[in-house]
Amino acid sequence: MLQCVGYGATAASAPVAPISFNRRDPGAEDVVIKIAFCGVCHSDLHQVRNEWRNTVYPCIPGHEIVGHVESVGAGVTRFKVGDAVGVGCLVGSCRTCSACQKGFENYCENGFNGTYNGVDPIIGGPTFGGYSDKIVVDQHFVLTIPEGMDLAAAAPLLCAGITTYSPLRHWKVGPGHKVGIVGLGGLGHMGLKIAHAMGARVVLFTTSAGKAEDAKKLGADEVVISKNADEMAKHTDSFDFILDTVAADHPIDAYLGLLKLDGTLCQVGAPENPLSVSAFSVIWRRRSFAGSLIGGIPETQEMLDFCAEHGLTADIEMIKMDEIEGAYARMLKSDVKYRFVVDMASL
Ligand SMILES: NC(=O)c1ccc[n+]([C@@H]2O[C@H](COP(=O)([O-])OP(=O)(O)OC[C@H]3O[C@@H](n4cnc5c(N)ncnc54)[C@H](O)[C@@H]3O)[C@@H](O)[C@H]2O)c1
Numbered sequence: 001m002l003q004c005v006g007y008g009a010t011a012a013s014a015p016v017a018p019i020s021f022n023r024r025d026p027g028a029e030d031v032v033i034k035i036a037f038c039g040v041c042h043s044d045l046h047q048v049r050n051e052w053r054n055t056v057y058p059c060i061p062g063h064e065i066v067g068h069v070e071s072v073g074a075g076v077t078r079f080k081v082g083d084a085v086g087v088g089c090l091v092g093s094c095r096t097c098s099a100c101q102k103g104f105e106n107y108c109e110n111g112f113n114g115t116y117n118g119v120d121p122i123i124g125g126p127t128f129g130g131y132s133d134k135i136v137v138d139q140h141f142v143l144t145i146p147e148g149m150d151l152a153a154a155a156p157l158l159c160a161g162i163t164t165y166s167p168l169r170h171w172k173v174g175p176g177h178k179v180g181i182v183g184l185g186g187l188g189h190m191g192l193k194i195a196h197a198m199g200a201r202v203v204l205f206t207t208s209a210g211k212a213e214d215a216k217k218l219g220a221d222e223v224v225i226s227k228n229a230d231e232m233a234k235h236t237d238s239f240d241f242i243l244d245t246v247a248a249d250h251p252i253d254a255y256l257g258l259l260k261l262d263g264t265l266c267q268v269g270a271p272e273n274p275l276s277v278s279a280f281s282v283i284w285r286r287r288s289f290a291g292s293l294i295g296g297i298p299e300t301q302e303m304l305d306f307c308a309e310h311g312l313t314a315d316i317e318m319i320k321m322d323e324i325e326g327a328y329a330r331m332l333k334s335d336v337k338y339r340f341v342v343d344m345a346s347l
């Protein structure tokens with residue numbers, strides 16, 4: 001077994017703290033990655049606090065991982081020692097079902113294996129994420145970080161980037177489209193940058209008036225304060241597509257009403273409690289309420305290459321590993337611009 005150190009929680013009520021653990025011995029198809037940086041996703045917090053009621057402890061979060069290849073198995077063809085690489089939310093899938101065959105490992109019919117809170121196929125216990133010194137990953141699930149991209153600022157692309165890129169691509173967002181992004185956090189700020197780079201007219205919905213100036217710098221053409229009913233009403237029946245990244249309870253009908261005929265509201269934010277939707281919000285103007293889950297591996301590489309081409313990375317605040325609990329507390333207050341990234345040299 002490969003002895004590792006990291007930060008994890010032993011119970012929903014326990015803080016994320018130093019932990020020693022084992023990973024599987026690398027196999028022929030495996031890449032061992034020395035982790036340089038790991039982004040802090042709101043999902044990490046949902047998971048360690050068991051807000052989705054499925055956490056297996058100990059839980060070591062982190063699925064926005066970047067680093068360098070330390071060693072490769074005999075069968076590894078795509079990577080060599082020293083390469084700058086990334087790992088997102090997936091480290092395994094069946095690879096044979098129709099979804100996997102199409103490159104949608106994230107929708108694997110047999111369930112994909114998560115980077116954390118999954119099941120290691122060799123040792124049987126839970127998979128452990130990127131708040132750690134190294135990780136062992138099958139080469140199929142390892143991404144190439146484009147040359148010249150800032151490694152720390154690239155980390156959040158592995159979840160926040162692909163989770164917003166994938167639905168924006170799927171619903172063919174581009175020039176001539178009016179697109180809304182709800183919530184300006186880690187996902188939301190990447191959604192703004194990517195939708196803008198795709199050529200859409202982008203409107204940010206936020207509850208905090210103080211974020212308006214930033215939002216414009218990040219790619220918003222317009223900012224709407226969602227608590228202001230008059231401002232919201234001006235946009236009735238006008239959007240082609242809205243991407244909702246909000247992590248907390250919030251009203252959905254208010255956004256559905258802003259979609260035009262055949263418009264789609266896509267939910268990517270995953271609040272703990274069910275959302276309520278009035279039937280009339282979707283019946284009227286044949287609107288769709290949809291969802292989207294991260295993205296497949298080929299699409300994640302496509303997103304990284306798209307971001308490199310457009311000069312996009314995340315806006316980050318670097319923290320040390322032992323500052324993680326404070327970072328979670330600040331994330332809950334939306335006090336981060338716009339993604340915390342842990343410098344693993346501080347582990
Ligand atoms: N679907 C997926 O594949 C996927 C992938 C990653 C994360 N997520 C989920 O997406 C959500 C967002 O993640 P994040 O890392 O960007 O979190 P974050 O905390 O960085 O951002 C959430 C943002 O929502 C804002 N917000 C809260 N209440 C709001 C309201 N009523 N109206 C408008 N904005 C509001 C907050 O101010 C914050 O800026 C989380 O629930 C996370 O678990 C889903």
Ligand SMILES: [Zn+2]
Nearest residue numbers: 041043159160
């Ligand atoms: Zn995430």
